[in-house]
Amino acid sequence: MEAARLMTVTGVGGVGKSRLAVRAAARSAPPDGVWRVELAPVRDPQFVEYAVVEALGLTDHTTRLPREILLDRLAGRRVLLVLDGFEHLVGACAELVSELLRRLPGLRVLAVGRRPLGLTGERLFPLAPLAEDEAVELFADRARQHGLETGDCPVVRELCVRLEGIPLALELAAGRLRALSPAQLLERLDDRFRLLTGGGRDALPRHQTLRTAIGWSHELCTPAERLLWARLSVFAQTFDLEAAEYVCSGDGLAAEDVLDVLAELLAQSVISREETPTGPRYRMLDTVRAYGADWLEATGDAVRLRRRHRDWYLGLATWCELDWFSPRQREVAARIEIELPNLRTALEFCLTEPDEAHLGQYLAGSLWFCWAGCGRLSEGRRWLERSVELESEYEQSRLKALWVLGYVAILQGDTVPALAALRECRVQAERVADLTAVAYAEHRTGCLALVTDDMARAETLLRSALDRYQEIGELNSNVLMGQVELAMTRAFQGDLADAVRLCEDVRRVCEDHGERWARSYALYVLAYAAWRDGDPAGARELLADCLDNAHAFHDLLGSVLSLELLALVTAAQGDPAEAAVLQGAAGRMWPSVGLQLFGSAYYNAPHELCEATARQALGDARYEECVREGARLDRDAAVARALGGGGVRPLEALPAPRGPVSHALGDAGKSRPAASPTRKGGETAG
Structure with missing residues (x-):
């Protein structure tokens, strides 16, 4: 490899390596961008590649390994990757960097750590202290x-x-x-x-x-400041005041005193404050955190504090799962996104500490909306698989993790493991009379039948699951998605009127509760029906709303389905060239969508019809040219074009250099009481 393609900034902690790297990267940004990966919070070497995928914003719903995703998505691109704080993961980082540089000619790497990576061709830049x-x-x-x-x-x-x-x-x-x-x-x-x-x-x-x-x-520092410093070391990356008050209070530090003590640590640059989309948060430099962690270990209080940290984030996940079915759905998505480092720390604690496995299973299962609704299928599946492999005396928590695992595997297009997880969940749930787990296992098995074109079986299972949900009083986004999926079976079997009735009902319930994720799929079915009824303008309006929401939630499946149908509507409105461009943009997304929907005669029908229409109008050469134009659009640009250039947030840029530095846990496994769904014409109506 060329020497200039890998440079490592080395030096003692606190000497300013990260700040220098950020500024140097910003000044020498290649055409396709600079991406910074913060590796200090990563403890397991197996998660290094996941951290890189996440930092690059590469949403992928397939079963491909993170390294395959990186090699595929970075091929032919000129990118600078900044790996910051790798020294505790040097083996995994060196192996990954070596292969990436060997197979991606346009990649350059700027590594930042206290020691070299030790690779051939590595150019070192030892950073000396200030004159x-x-x-x-x-x-x-x-x-x-x-x-x-x-x-x-x-x-x-x-x-x-x-x-x-x-x-x-x-x-x-x-x-x-x-x-x-x-x-x-x-x-x-x-x-x-x-x-x-x-x-x-x-x-x-x-x-x-x-x-x-x-x-x-x-x-x-005063004794209280030292105590808080040590206790704050249990947080990964950033934290907010409420979390600090819950986790760090008690045994010598009252909750009402945490704010004042925190302010003193802030004034002394032990911690720093930053504004985020979810409000103000605090950060402790890794070197300062490590010092505090040593003191916490020395006090013998580390396990208790890590358990309190876990309890807070278990409670946060519980309430976020409930709030997902509310007007705060987008806020929940943003909150979970920023809290992921702490949630991962909590999961790791549960899955490695004796007698804590059931809480890890519950936490991994409760985050289904993050894995499935916010585009994190690959990471979610890893946590879920780890959790269900562990022995647990709390069957309910493991059953929840099993049906969520089956759901995630379906969305990745991995049908055999999905069916195995759902069958195990169904059998065990019936054995222990867990009616909720039975309903979810049946629902997701119906979903599997739907995406494999077995419409009769899908309809039977989904109707049964919806009946079970009504009997137990379950009402949430999953229930509404079950009704949308039932509507899809009806639409694909030719009963558009029934499909519209079911989805209009879902839309009303969603609007009553402020739900947007399940609503977007209901809009997709309504748009499909509108197109079939000869109303392309109405279909376009519904699809624009659907696409905007799906993209905001990083929902690749919802985004690509909307784009495909929007392409067909565009062709129907007399613009075959733009329809082909949208098909090209959708084609670029499909490899990252795990569901093998292009093998489905039902889901593939809009694409086939649009392609035939556009080819006939444009001719093969012009059609292929337009498809290639669309394929050059990244996801944000494609959605912006489909929506007429508005409403799309830009990708996050390299962050600027930073300076130094009363919660009640809900009962695990319990869901919020809900009014029983009403019945209309023999179907669950929300």
Whole structure:
């Protein structure tokens, strides 16, 4: 490989490697973009590739491994990949980077860590601490952020020299200027050096200095600040105030005091605050977090705090599952997205700690709306498979994980494992008389029959499942999706009137509850019926709404189905060239959709008819040219074009460099009480 294609920035923690890499990447961005992967929160080497796929925003619903997805989606593209904080995963990262660079000529990698990757052709850029003048300038700048002027005096220069120009150490020191003068800082730093310089004799002086600087800052904290610092180390990446108040309070720190103590840590640059779409959140630098984690382990309180962390996020997932069926559905999607690092930490704790497997099964199952509704099938399946492999005395939690596993496998087009999971769920649920699990297993088996074109069996199973849902009073997005799926069986068997009745009922219930995800699929069926009834304008309006919602939820299946039908409607309205462009855009999406719907005579019919119509109008050469034009559009651009250029959010760019640094858990397995669905004409009406 070429030396220039892999560069690794190395240096001690806190020296500014990440900040340098972000700025360098922004200045040398290749045509197809720069993507940053934060690897510090990843603990399992097997999840390195998932982290890269996620950072690149590569939604894929197939059973392909993450590396296959990366190789496929990056082929022919010129991309810069920034791998930040890889040192604890060096083996997995080195192996992945080696293959990616070998097979993707347009890829460049900027790695950031405390050690090299050790690959042939790797160019190293050891990052030294700041020179004395630069250190003084940084210290003065951080002091001004706290409303203070330090000037350039011998005391400040001596302080910067003692801290050896390490940016993190300087920023922590500047955070103390609200309470101490530079002279007092220097005096106390001398004491801390004598007391805290540690490590083996072979440790690098700068490693000792950094730990000393953090330890010195730690020693200057009040007991409450030290306690909160240690307890906050259980969070992965960012956290909000409510989570900190629940997880970190008790045993010496009252919940009502957490905010004040947190504010002090913020003022001292131990943590930083950032604004997000879900509100303000806090972040602790990895080096600072690691120091706090060491202290937490030393207190013997680490397992209890990790369990409290798990409890909070188990409760969050429970309430988000309930709120998914509400006007807050999009907010739930955004909240789950930003909390994924903490949810993964909670899942890992459950699946590795003795006697916690049932909670891991419940948590993995409760996140079905994230896996299926927000485009995370591959990751969800991994957690679900891990969870159901574990022994558990709580059958209800495992049954939930089983039917969700079957559902996810169906959406990936992996029918054999899906059927196996659903059969096991059905048999075990009947054995223990879990009526809810029986209904879900039957529903998803009907869904499997639907996508494999067995319409008679699909209709029988879906009707039975809907009857069971009504008997137990179950009403949520899954129930409504079952009714939409039943409507599809009716539409595909020629009974459009019944399909419309069922989906209009779903639409009314969704609008009453503010539900948008299941509603989008109901709109798809209504659009199909409108097109069949000779109303392409009405079909287009319904499909625009459907596509906008599906894209917002990262729902590839909903997006591609809408695009295919929209292409047919476009052809019917007299624009075969644009119809072919939309088909090309849909064709680019299909490889990432696990469902093998192009093998379905029913789902494939709009595509076949549109292609025949467009080819006849354009001729083969022009049709293929338009298809190629559409295939060049990425998902955002394709949806924007289909919607007339509006309403599509741009992909997230490389983040700017950052500076340093009363919940009640619901009963597992219980669902929110709901009014019993009404009945119309023998069908469940929501």
